[in-house]
Amino acid sequence: MQRLFVMFPDRAPGVGLVLLRLGLCAAVLTLPMAPTGWLQLASLAAACLLLVGVWTPLAAVALLLMMGLHAASHWAWLPLPAALLLLGPGAYSLDARRFGRRVLRQSPGGGTGRDHPKE
Template structure:
């Protein structure tokens, strides 16, 4: 499982990754005018809620960020030209979150983060 994550930076980079994850989760529901994107198909709404919640709290972040990207591609396929740049921007945000990982302020970091290995003294 450790290979799924790169690092778990803390401090300002960790806060930046937290903000990136929160923005990605929120932008799944907002259209290019800044309003809640409704109506949407039920499968897309359920998938968006699950993926947004998982990304926001940082559970299997790279995997669910890619799911967010697939949902953005699905939304892009059914959208007019007007909203296409917005969906492409959201897709790039999802790819960035998938590649960068969750950061220190996530459930992933708590479950799979840095460990202290204590070796027994030599005899």
């Protein structure tokens, strides 16, 4: 996941990405989808993944495709998953917690220590 995104922004940009994820989830939950059950279930699953920031690229691509299937009625919402796909999950997500930046520290004995999360 770290190779997909250059950074996991925090502070104001990170809060902006949280708001983008929340807005996209709200759009998915309030927009009427096709009556097929699998599409509604897949949209709900992708929205739940985005809500907590897990597998953000996969969920954003899934929503982009599902909203694209209904482009006639949801064309105005298509930039949201595309922007989230390009920007990444942000620092306030489970993706950042799991795949965020690591710092390699050298132990006092001369060996290379373990990977530690950046503090």
